[in-house]
Amino acid sequence: MIDAAPSPAPPSVRPLLLVTGLAGAGKSTALAVLEDLGWETIDNFPVRMLKSLVTTPDDAHAPLAIGFDSRTRGFVPAEIIALVKELSERPDLALTSLFLDCAGGELERRFNETRRRHPMADGRAVQEGIAAERELLEPLRRWAEVLIDTSLMTSNDLQTRMRELFAPADAAAALTVTISSFGFARGMPPLADLVFDMRFLDNPHWIPGLREQTGQDRAVGEHIARDPAFAEAFARIRDLLLLLLPRYGAQGKPYVHIAFGCTGGRHRSVYTAETMADALRAAGFSPTVRHRNLGSRTADAIEGNAR
Structure with a gap:
């Protein structure tokens, strides 16, 4: 036996x-x-x-x-x-x-x-x-x-x-990971497992020439990456996810939804979601990326007056 x-x-x-x-x-x-x-x-x-x-x-x-x-x-x-x-x-x-x-x-x-x-x-x-x-x-x-x-x-x-x-030996690799971006002004995603608020980063909405662009554009990404808080915060979130995802898989959780939010859901959250997806792919995961509010129009009233 x-x-x-x-x-x-x-x-x-x-x-x-x-x-x-x-x-x-x-x-x-x-x-x-x-x-x-x-x-x-x-x-x-x-x-x-x-x-x-x-x-x-x-x-x-x-x-x-x-x-x-x-x-x-x-x-x-x-x-x-x-x-x-x-x-x-x-x-x-x-x-x-x-x-x-x-x-x-x-x-x-x-x-x-x-x-x-x-x-x-x-x-x-x-x-x-x-x-x-x-x-x-x-x-x-x-x-x-x-x-x-x-x-x-x-x-x-x-x-x-x-x-x-x-x-199976590759059960952890079978974990389905979704990374999304969203705007807090339009409500939080109801089914996210992990939510990270990126509103502490400098907002590209208030930078001339960047407002109409998105986190998928190079200039916006470079602006966000230059924020003194970005590199350390990103590394800590990445390391946390690399710790948690295998444990979710070991507990039999088939799906994990990781959401990054900013005010309007067009700049900081989009860039962070895209960059995190690349980092998880390098670690052996295959995340799907979704941007809930990427197509929403820009609005000063939504972004607020804080820079």
């Missing part, structure tokens, strides 16, 4: 993960994480049909996760183990079994909190149903290559552990 990630399968071999365990131990959560990681997932699949499923011609080679437990039709542990042994000999499959375990007292607490019936209680006390299911599943628990005990885990803990075990 191990609690470690399976070895990566060759490109021509399809990973197949069988996910089972005690009711209430977290199977649905585990399958949801796998789906987010790009696995094809099927829950409560009749196990006797598994051989037909993986024999069907399929051009897709996405990893496949099959969830089943004591509620699944035709659930007989000995027959499942025999089938698993047969499928393990297939050269086109890399088969792994995952068993989700949990202490009886914790399972009882979970069922009482959710007010759900235990599938094997059948009119008996929940602890009797848990004991009966544990006895039924013991052969599968002994057989499984990967065991996760969720007794002391929160749902977030289990999600993190699943990502540690089954996320």
Whole structure:
């Protein structure tokens, strides 16, 4: 029995993960994480049909996760183990079994909190149903290559552990990063994860010849970069993002929206967003850049009188 990630399968071999365990131990959560990681997932699949499923011609080679437990039709542990042994000999499959375990007292607490019936209680006390299911599943628990005990885990803990075990090696690179610019005068972006206010920089709006240009124009960028505060502030924000983004990815957050704001959303925020996108690309990320108010007209009333 191990609690470690399976070895990566060759490109021509399809990973197949069988996910089972005690009711209430977290199977649905585990399958949801796998789906987010790009696995094809099927829950409560009749196990006797598994051989037909993986024999069907399929051009897709996405990893496949099959969830089943004591509620699944035709659930007989000995027959499942025999089938698993047969499928393990297939050269086109890399088969792994995952068993989700949990202490009886914790399972009882979970069922009482959710007010759900235990599938094997059948009119008996929940602890009797848990004991009966544990006895039924013991052969599968002994057989499984990967065991996760969720007794002391929160749902977030289990999600993190699943990502540690089954996320592809380049999962951090799959993080979708959006960098945007906006004008505070026209409202803050409602869905930004991180917002940086660049209004401490000198405003090009009040410089003759720069007002009608934008942060995408060279002259405006050079003006902003000459501000004594820009270089240090930019470096600190960049270093913060390089610290946070991999940790967001490790926590399973698929999207991160970073917004830079200034008064009108045409100069300081635009230049900073473009420059930060270049810095993140150099660090291995692939951000998408959006400028919400770049096309807005200039207005002294919006920019205010402060220079």
